[in-house]
Amino acid sequence: xxxxxxxxxxxxxLHVLKDITLSVEPREVVVVCGPSGxxxxxxxxxxxxxxxxxxxxxxxxxxxxxxxxxxMTELRTEIGFVFQAFNLYPHKTALxxxxxxxxxxxxxxxxxxxxxxxEMLAKVxxxxxxxxxxxxxxxxxxQRVAIARCLCMRPKIMLFDEPTSALDPEMISExxxxxxxxxxxxxTMMVVTHEMxxxxxxxxxxxxxxxxxxxxxxxxxxxxxxxxTDRSRAFLSKILRH
Amino acid sequence: xxxxxxxxxxxEYLPLFGQGFAATLWxxxxxxxxxxxxxxxLCAMNLQRxxxxxxxxxIYIDAIRATPLLAQLYFLYFGLPRLGVVLPELFxxxxxxxxxxxxxxxxxxxxxxxxxxxxxxxxxxxxxMTYSQRMRLVxxxxxxxxxxxxxxxxxxxxxKDSALLSLISVAELTRAGQLLASDRFMPAEGFVTTAAxxxxxYYGLKSLAAFSARWLGVRPIGSRT
Numbered sequence: 362x363x364x365x366x367x368x369x370x371x372x373x374x375l376h377v378l379k380d381i382t383l384s385v386e387p388r389e390v391v392v393v394c395g396p397s398g399x400x401x402x403x404x405x406x407x408x409x410x411x412x413x414x415x416x417x418x419x420x421x422x423x424x425x426x427x428x429x430x431x432x433m434t435e436l437r438t439e440i441g442f443v444f445q446a447f448n449l450y451p452h453k454t455a456l457x458x459x460x461x462x463x464x465x466x467x468x469x470x471x472x473x474x475x476x477x478x479x480e481m482l483a484k485v486x487x488x489x490x491x492x493x494x495x496x497x498x499x500x501x502x503x504q505r506v507a508i509a510r511c512l513c514m515r516p517k518i519m520l521f522d523e524p525t526s527a528l529d530p531e532m533i534s535e536x537x538x539x540x541x542x543x544x545x546x547x548x549t550m551m552v553v554t555h556e557m558x559x560x561x562x563x564x565x566x567x568x569x570x571x572x573x574x575x576x577x578x579x580x581x582x583x584x585x586x587x588x589x590t591d592r593s594r595a596f597l598s599k600i601l602r603h
Numbered sequence: 604x605x606x607x608x609x610x611x612x613x614x615e616y617l618p619l620f621g622q623g624f625a626a627t628l629w630x631x632x633x634x635x636x637x638x639x640x641x642x643x644x645l646c647a648m649n650l651q652r653x654x655x656x657x658x659x660x661x662i663y664i665d666a667i668r669a670t671p672l673l674a675q676l677y678f679l680y681f682g683l684p685r686l687g688v689v690l691p692e693l694f695x696x697x698x699x700x701x702x703x704x705x706x707x708x709x710x711x712x713x714x715x716x717x718x719x720x721x722x723x724x725x726x727x728x729x730x731x732m733t734y735s736q737r738m739r740l741v742x743x744x745x746x747x748x749x750x751x752x753x754x755x756x757x758x759x760x761x762x763k764d765s766a767l768l769s770l771i772s773v774a775e776l777t778r779a780g781q782l783l784a785s786d787r788f789m790p791a792e793g794f795v796t797t798a799a800x801x802x803x804x805y806y807g808l809k810s811l812a813a814f815s816a817r818w819l820g821v822r823p824i825g826s827r828t
Contacts, residue, residue: 409729438731448726452744461740462730514730 362387362518362549363408368417370403377403379574381417390550392560392581395570396596401553402445404570405520408551409440422517438466441511445523447503449495449510455482456491459510467514474513481509485539501532505539512543519543521552555600557585569593613792616783623779624800630693630775631762631804634700638761641705646712660709667706672764675699680771696768704761711757715750716742748816755812762804776800 363385370378377400385391393401406412408421410433422439424431449458456478463474482491485505495503504524511519521540525533537559544550544563554560560567560581567584569577571592577584585601588594613620648660667675676699680692690698719742727737766777780797784790 411725411728434731434733437729440729442725442729444722444726444729446722448720448722450723450726450741450745452748462732465736465740466731510730 362389362422363551364418364420365404366418366420368407368414368419370407370412370415377573378407378414379572381575383568383575383578385549385551387549388547389566390544390548390552390564391566391568392564393551393553393568393570394555394560394596395576398572399570400573401570402522405522405551405553408518408520409437409442411442438462438514439517441508441514441516441519443504443507443511443519443521443524445526447495447500447507447527449503449506451495454492454494455487455498455506458495458506459513462510463513478509478513481513482506484512484542485509486535499532500528501535504528504532504536508536508539508543516548518549518551521550521554523553523555525554525556557581557601561585569596571596609787609789609792612783612787612789613796616779616793616796619779619782620776620796620800623774623776623797624803626774627762627765627776627800628804630697630700630768630773631758631765634697634704634765635758635761637697637701638704638708638757641701642708642712645705645709646716649709649713650716664706664709667703668710672699672703673767673770675703676767676771692768692771693773696765696771696773700761700765700768703764704757707757707760708754711750711753712746714753715746718749719745751812751816755808758808758812759805762808763801766801 363383365381365383368378368381369376379400381404393404395401403412407414407419407426410426414426419426421436424436426433449455450461453461456475459478459481460471460474463469463478464471467474469477479488479491482488485508487502487505487509490498490502490506493502495506498506508524524540525536528536533556537556540550540552540559541563552559552564564581566578567581568575569584569588569590569592577588577590577593579589584593585597588597645660645664648656649664651657676696679690679695679699683690683695723741723745724737727741732740765775768775769778769781772778776797780793783793783796
């Protein structure tokens with residue numbers, strides 16, 4: 362579903378992605394972790410073209426990014442992207458947030474889009490917040506609206522860029538619960554997160570990145586109980602200490 | 604001092620000031636509409652990646668902002684006829700105001716658009732919106748809210764700048780004051796009345812801006828993180 366082959370990327374002189382080769386199968390859930398600045402966010406931002414790659418191949422849903430034949434705008438409708446900072450539209454209500462792209466991009470009739478928008482918001486536990494503006498919602502609620510906004514496009518792939526990093530601790534689990542629900546419906550997911558409980562529960566694989574390279578991949582069980590490299594051991598000892 | 608101030612003469616000249624007021628009002632409205640059009644076009648050019656579109660807009664904006672409106676007005680009024688383009692003075696006046704204010708409005712709109720966070724743009728991109736959809740649905744509705752106060756400021760500047768049109772003998776408010784001043788040698792009466800009329804226009808504009816802000820449903824935007 363997603364395939365990186367020898368992907369490199371630089372920000373100026375900084376080599377942010379180093380020879381990445383990685384593939385994600387349909388319906389697979391892959392968690393990406395690693396220290397800050399290791400290139401995790403850049404990696405998943407490349408998948409929907411928020412960042413462009415310098416060399417190598419990146420094939421998403423059968424289409425090679427950067428090819429003339431690949432229509433990025435169309436491809437993006439198949440890829441949901443959840444941001445760390447939510448990025449809800451502040452001038453739109455929760456329901457308008459989740460129906461905007463279905464109506465204008467997918468060209469679904471308004472009544473139909475609103476019906477499925479309400480259904481999706483109810484599913485993420487926000488049935489009483491249809492008409493609330495983002496500024497009236499808590500961080501956890503905003504992020505759940507953001508996830509519903511992606512799901513309303515009926516995507517084939519969902520990408521999460523540190524979805525709980527901007528949240529107060531008590532709101533993290535309500536967002537993770539929604540994400541577990543998405544994973545259980547067999548969505549293809551790539552999740553940048555340090556939430557190890559989430560990784561153990563739903564991920565088939567954990568990818569550990571450091572300094573722009575994929576250092577280690579394994580099942581959550583292998584990775585957490587028996588990390589193979591010094592760098593992953595050092596990383597895990599830091600995040601699991603508390 | 605006040606015994607020398609002739610309210611009677613002001614009352615006598617009120618019809619003239621009425622006409623001047625109406626003229627300033629409508630020519631300001633027409634000029635501002637023109638300026639908005641000029642500003643939107645310039646701003647759109649300025650935001651393009653293509654140098655070919657960006658550069659002329661940048662040069663135009665700089666040229667207008669660097670030179671006095673009076674010089675621009677005189678160029679259009681005295682200069683153009685010598686180059687073979689003869690236009691009626693009222694048209695020249697409106698043209699000068701629209702071309703001048705347009706440059707400032709272009710910068711105001713650009714600032715409004717650039718004030719919208721990158722995250723909003725990315726949210727639009729990620730959901731498969733095209734450039735024009737992002738502009739129309741995400742960026743502009745938010746940018747308009749932040750541009751209303753500076754646009755109001757520009758509208759006020761335009762109304763006051765229109766006083767310069769008196770110099771090319773357009774019969775507007777300041778011209779009415781000049782007439783009273785020169786006919787009866789009463790500059791105090793003439794220009795106080797003129798000033799009072801501008802004050803009325805100013806408060807009118809202010810309440811219009813407040814009304815349009817409510818109409819657009821401007822609400823404090825700010826997401827908690």
